[in-house]
Amino acid sequence: MKKLKVVLLAGANSIHTIRWANGLQKAGLDVYLISQHPLMHNLNSEVKYYEFSNHGIFGYFLIVAKVRKILAEIQPDILNAHYASGYGTTARLVGFHPYILSVWGSDIFLFPKKSFIHHWLVNKNLLAADAIASTSHCMALETNKLVALKKPIFITPFGIDKDIFYKERNYSASGYLSEDKIVIGTVKSLKPVYGIDLLIKSFAILYNKLKASHPQLAEILRLRIVGGGQELEVLQALAASLNIYNLVEFIGQVNHEQVPEELAKLDIYVALSRSESFGVAILEAGLNQCPVVVSNVSGLAEVVVHEDTGLIVESENINEASEALSKLVLNPELIQRLGANGQKYVLENYLWPVSIKKMVNAFNATIELKHSRNY
Template identity: 70%
Template structure:
């Protein structure tokens, strides 16, 4: 099967799809206006077009048409309902699947009437839609009534990369003298790092009087880079917790498992989140999670079994959840074990690739019936 991916080559998720499909035996072609930022498997055909920015999605149409006429793929899979979805609609090659990612559904349409119109038009033009989660599929259907299937195609996690078995100290934590709470996310407002910092400060303040033995062990580790760094550093200083908060900075994707392995508890208090790959990575790393009840995050967590789900923007609830795990470390080990098994049962990468290929086959077969 020949498949063309029309997507951003700068995204690790694009590259993982390309590599995974190629490793499964498909003939994969990747067309992008974004520069390649990660390693592609040998044998994948890569086209980086010179067009850039919003206008580039329109200017690249003729070039993409030419490539498609030469290759004659069995199917095209465009990723992102705004940019590459626009290119795919204008190219008008069928069959094609439009994969929605998150901000293209949750945020982009809210910018203006024009933005919403564009996404709706792109969704209607595709032969089928693919969504990483059920919540985003529901949001997609709220934008426009679709008389076509929405396939659920979750990002899978590489077992060989993220799987570990944790060993806890006698205290019940990873280290005898330290309890590490943290996150691995870009420092953007949407990911609620400020909420995490405020909740951690509240936890520390409360334990100072109720469990000083635990309070002195607390530390917060924030891994990631972004425009919010200085603002968050000032927040930490204002809350007088600079001595126990570490900003690690951005790390490469292959360093993420090592960073996760340093955390007793992973916290994601996102204000918007389409799916939550980081939650899967943490779970497979045998790290219990605390997440906000937004977007696709609650789909990935079994409340009070693999982690804890808290109300969005509720600092008090987040602090209480952290306190529960800190005071009862046996829950950390229990949730961690359950989380890892839940990911192994439902979200390993090989299953995701197999699922995507079956979606391709279904859409191709359906297009032949229509002809």
């Protein structure tokens, strides 16, 4: 039986791109990856890789002729561009079909709001594709708000690798992971959109309340922030101004391979993002049996069952977030129950093979749709 031949047009610097490429190749597809971004993660040797010099925004236009030439040589069954703005622009100008455009998040929620031109560009790119793939239902709805699409939108969530993130937790006699500390934390880039400032403020409120009501718990409370980015100094200053700097560890950026180790150090994982298209980090935490507290932005709330796999709080509400954290800290048995339920939820709904199957089905349906329109 002939292998399905797919070309991915996407940023090779993103771990999500590499996971799609490797996962599709392992599933038996003939995979090619074209990028103007440098390869920064381990790509299977069986995936054919083409990299062009990165010229930023102009690069998406400059590589059009080269991509067109490569596609003529490969003759793939389908082209899959990732990100509606940059690589979506390249794919539209290349003009290859059948073509499915994968939208990721900020390209739909943030980029079109920058100006009329940005909105126009994304709309043109969405209309040029034969079908759309979205990581979440909430982003599919947002995509349809941008422009009325008379074409399929397939839901293709990022899957979680059981071999990497699955963990059974061993709790101490105190009910927490350790006898001498309770660790609340997150693994996220230090960008305003991810609400790390809200986490720090919520933690400070929690700490001050516990200092008055449960001083023995306040004494062992810690906040662990894993991630690098533009807001580091601002966040460090915030922690200092709230008199909790000595309780906060800023670990810095870690490789994706180290994320499971970091999750295993957290009693509670927190994501108070201001915008999020899909909660892949929440699912990684869940498979690691780590309970979560998340803001009610659509992409996060979509992957959390409130009071069953985690707690959902109102966005920007630091008092509600601190109350949720308090509820967990004061009830270690709830931490354990939510963590176990979260792991079960991911195992049943979001493992990587399921996501790969959904993407392959989207490819085949798009190919069939294109062929039916040609005859």
